[in-house]
Amino acid sequence: MATQGNLDVLILGSGGREHSLLKACLRSPRVAKVRVAPGNGGMALEAECLEVDAANPAAVLALVRQTGSNFVIVGPEVPLAAGVVDALEAAGVPAYGPLAAGARLEASKAFSKDFMVRHKVPTASSETFRQLEPALAYVRRQSVPIVIKASGLAAGKGVVIATTHAEAEAALRDMMQAKIFGASGDEVVIEEFMQGEEASIMLMVCGEEYLMLPPSQDHKRVGEGDTGLNTGGMGAYAPTTVVTPEVERRLREEIIVPTLRGLKADGIDYRGTLYVGIMVTATGPRVVEYNVRFGDPECQVLMPSLETDPVQIMEDIALGRFRSASVKLRPGATIIIVLAAGGYPGEIRKGDVITLPVNLPAGVDIVHGGTKRQADGRVVTAGGRVLGVVAHGATLQEAAQRAYSVVPQVKFEGSHYRRDIGYRQLRRDGVL
Ligand SMILES: Nc1ncnc2c1ncn2[C@@H]1O[C@H](COP(=O)(O)OP(=O)(O)O)[C@@H](O)[C@H]1O
Ligand SMILES: [Mg+2]
Missing domain, CATH: 3.40.50.20 (Rossmann fold)
Structure with missing residues (x-):
């Protein structure tokens, strides 16, 4: 104990x-x-x-x-x-x-693609290039849409889904010649475009032992209906039934088990979060990418979904003694609505004073992101995704109603948010 x-x-x-x-x-x-x-x-x-x-x-x-x-x-x-x-x-x-050896799964997309091929983890077929000319020649032989990825860390901005060959070639020149992502573009992965719906699978991993947190989905685009520019994420929710019991079975058997076995076979003692981004395609779940930490904003909806103390789990994993059997998840659904700064995801306003509700209803919490506490004690905006309203409910509909009842009480100049977070799942639930 x-x-x-x-x-x-x-x-x-x-x-x-x-x-x-x-x-x-x-x-x-x-x-x-x-x-x-x-x-x-x-x-x-x-x-x-x-x-x-x-x-x-x-x-x-x-x-x-x-x-x-x-x-x-x-x-x-x-x-x-x-x-x-x-x-x-x-x-x-x-x-x-x-x-660091495990973190390469995220820090190098070239490494992670090679890892998936070696360990037979289903993913988009791809080629990796270090020279511009062969990359251009390769792309000209492929059909569009095609996906161009800077291999190194690029703060979520290093991927281009090119719908024309001209766009694909421009992306390659930007990354490999103009070096818009610096050394992160020294290597570029060109991969097949996968059709389907995405889900985020957050695993808390201790070697081959793992806990799968409820599958979640986020909303990357700034505008309602998933339109407009890409962002770090305007909202998220869990669970999502795009991961059906059958998809979950295949995910565990075809993706998670081979991944954890592969890490072990490669001599990597992986302990920590493994975020598996998947595309649920017509032929089953396939990996989009691995991340080696919790997603943001997915983490904000997953922490409240654990009945077992998350810190106890993290400690047990760090010490290599974690057993998933004892972990309890809370039933119900959790959602986060992100409030962004004026101008986000472009040039943003900063320094606007934030007014927060004095009391929060049961099941609702506020999580700060881009905020700063000034010397006078006031909290002001200081980043693109300023804060999020997190709510839990018996159903996603209830969670969403709770969150959206609080959102208008959070006030700062220029604030904007999406009113449709969770819509895909609410449609699946038949309440939208
Ligand atoms: N092969 C692919 N087919 C279809 N969409 C993709 C593919 N690879 C990436 N994407 C889309 O681009 C997004 C970003 O790609 P990802 O590999 O997750 O890189 P990062 O998160 O590092 O920017 C994904 O969330 C997904 O929407
Ligand atoms: Mg990603």
Whole structure:
């Protein structure tokens, strides 16, 4: 049995994802103390925020030595790819998140495609290129639409779905010649376009043992009906029944098991979140990509869906002793509506004062992303996705009604949000 409250936690990150992880820590009986670095305006109201260059493993280790933290939760991919968990583990500090070797599944799309081919994980067929001319020649022989991906980390902006050959060639020149993503475009993956509906599968992995959280879906486009420019995500919900029992069976057998076995076979002791983005196609689920951390905003709807203490799960995984059988999920559905800053996803307004409701109805919570707490104590906008209203309900319809009843009470100049988050599932549920 777990002993009570001896974890002194440091959370790395500053988005809505990390705020929801902070809330999980504040609810956890395992946690005695929690700090965040760098945090945001909402996190500053609930915990001490510290400065650190999270991409620098030595700096993170120095901060942990200074604070005396004995457990680190890494939110974003950049510190994972930089080897922050490697440095902490080498120093005897347990941390939740994969080592750099595992983080390559996200940090290099070329590596992850090669991994999937070697371990027979269904995905779009693809070719990887390091030279522009052969890439151009290849693309001219393919049919459109075709997908062009910068292999390295590009903050969610490195993928172009080209509908014409001219567009595909322009994307290749941008990435490989103009280097618009810097070294992330040194290698480019060109892949087959897959038709279908996407879902996000968040796994909490401890070697070959794993917990599958409820399948979720997000809304990447800024406009209603999934129109307009791409964003980091304007909302999300879980569960989604696009993952039917049959799709789930195939997902586990054809994707998850071969992936975890493949990691082991490659000598990678994977412990942390593995986010499998899938396309549910006519021939079954296929992998779009792997990420090595929770999605944002998916994390904000998944933390409340766990009845078992998420921190206990993360600790058990970090220590390599996790067993999924004891985990309990909460029934019902959870949704998040993201409120974005004026101008987002283009040039954004910053520094607008945010007014929050004094009281929240049961089952509703507010999670901050791009906010900052000023010296005068006021919380102002400081990023594109400012905050999110999260609500749980017996059904998605109930969750959505709860969330949307609170959204208009959150006020800041220029605020905008989508009124149709969850529409695909609400249609499937027959309530829209
Ligand atoms: N092969 C593909 N077929 C169809 N759509 C794709 C394909 N690959 C990516 N996409 C679309 O592009 C989005 C971004 O691609 P992804 O591989 O997830 O890269 P990243 O999240 O790093 O930008 C996906 O969420 C999906 O909507
Ligand atoms: Mg993606």
